[in-house]
Amino acid sequence: DNMKKPVLVIMAAGMGSRYGGLKQIDPVDKEGHIIMDFSIYDAVQAGFRKVVFIIKKENEADFRSAIGDRLSNQLEVSYVFQNLHNIPEGYEVPEGRVKPWGTGHAVLSCINEIDGPFVVINADDYYGKEAFVKIHEFLINNYTPERSKELCMAGFILGNTLSDNGTVTRGICAVDENDYLTDVMETYEIKKTEDGAESQGNKINVNSHVSMNMWGLTPEFVGLLEEGFVEFFENIKGDEAKELKGEYLLPIYIDELLKKGKVSVKLLETQDKWFGVTYKEDKPVVVESFAKLIADGVYRKDLFSDLQA
Secondary structure, three states: OOOOOOEEEEEOOOOOOOOOOHHHOOOOOOOOOOHHHHHHHHHHHHOOOEEEEEEOHHHHHHHHHHHHHHHOOOOEEEEEEOOOOOOOOOOOOOOOOOOOOOHHHHHHOOOOOOOOOEEEEEOOEEOOHHHHHHHHHHHHHHOOHHHOOEEEEEEEEHHHHOOOOOOEEEEEEEEOOOOEEEEEEEEEEEEEEOOEEEEOOEEEOOOOEEEEEEEEEOHHHHHHHHHHHHHHHHHHOOOHHHHHHOOOOHHHHHHHHHHOOOOEEEEEEEOOOOEEOOOOOHHHHHHHHHHHHHHOOOOOOOOOOOOOO
């Protein structure tokens, strides 16, 4: 078929720095799987057949041996490198800059691997099965080059994304009557309370939808990302703090495009519980949650044995 099959893109360039090298990446079950294995499994079950890993070049060998190699018999695997020096022509990396350019730049790194619609996720977040199915379905049913401005995102229920061990930042979503995104409000220091949630003293509805950086995007969108990256460089010129630390972030740029009417974003609700390790105390909770999912039969112990791509 001439329609390009949707691709799974995983932002994993931050891995390693957070854990001090890939070797120490903590398994979350007795079989040695990491969170990403479950996401990839869910994506393959939903119909994705190719994965693109965005990594740091220096982690490539470790990454292949830790993750990539054992998956390459399940699906097509590609690697792209997020590189600080990969910036628009005519600009240079500001003196003293070591920090990567952020998630918008990470996705831009894939430009040569993306020829169809794709879903992008964070490497160390667990999103559950439903979101992969819904986004895959949306991309299969809606994507044509003429409809390249139609994006989507997984809308999690705020209450399903909170930590017991501290506060979190979430993008709280506003939608119109057809579930199209109208606004994403970065909301800081959200904590669980007896009867719900609050942020900096204000009550927050735990049934609000939030974005967990899981987007359904189009190859044409990557072209917009390129334009946006040039704008980003124009905007940080001469601002020393931004030159050293400013990031080109996917949700912020999508929100900008949304406000200018250049894209639409359909919110696809998922009831699944998100989990990730925001605080080291979250780790046992994550391990327990996977044990329960396996005990409940949501996953098999030998995760990939029954998957034939």
